[in-house]
Amino acid sequence: MRKTVVILASVALTGCAGMMDIKGTGYVVEADPGYVALSIDNLKRQLKDPESARISGVYTVKTEYTGDTVNVCGLINAKNSYGGYTGSRLFAATPTVVYIERQVIGGSDYEAITNNNYVITHCKLRDGERHVFLPQYKN
Template identity: 45%
Template sequence: MFKYALIVLLTLFISACKPSDKEMIKFGESLVAQSLKDPESAKFSSYYRPFGDGVGYVCGTVNAKNSYGGYVGNRNYYVHLTVKDDKVVDNSPVKIIDENDDKGEGNFRSICQ
């Protein structure tokens, strides 16, 4: 019984060392939503891509309404996050890639895939 309790405690301790991928995605999506004209309309498909201990990107697609109230279609996006002491301490500006931005698409592919 003691062995199982110790395993559970160690698992909780280790998982408390940094935010989960799900928490990182939620934070990244909130940053993206803040940059939109209608944040409540945002529909996401996102994932977290780690690049080391406490550093990574939230990547995915977002579809949101524009100023005219219509959805613009899925756009790729990414945002860099840095975690220290269980908290996101730094992030890059959100990059939402426009339809004809070939350089942005290239960056998205190299960072996120």
């Protein structure tokens, strides 16, 4: 039993270390303000308390993984079901898809790892690329 726990823990930690090594392929692009607003609205709809959302550091990016799709990326801090703020987390959003770092909706650790990988691969900029933050999302 102990051997199984040690092996599972080692595998889990190895997977987390691999996430940090993901090379950024993103490049900043301009996006239609309406597209950005729809993406942010979709992001807020995923929250327990949408009105509490504090969104900052928003930028729009394309990567080799997204093709023509533009991801709206940034930081979100919102209240959880206990009424406390969760702390800033990275997010990637489009009008139809939302991924939030460390968010587990269905109670699955696999889902949390999947969300982390998605956010990193779809928002991490390539070397030398600079963020261009959208001024309307400063708070």
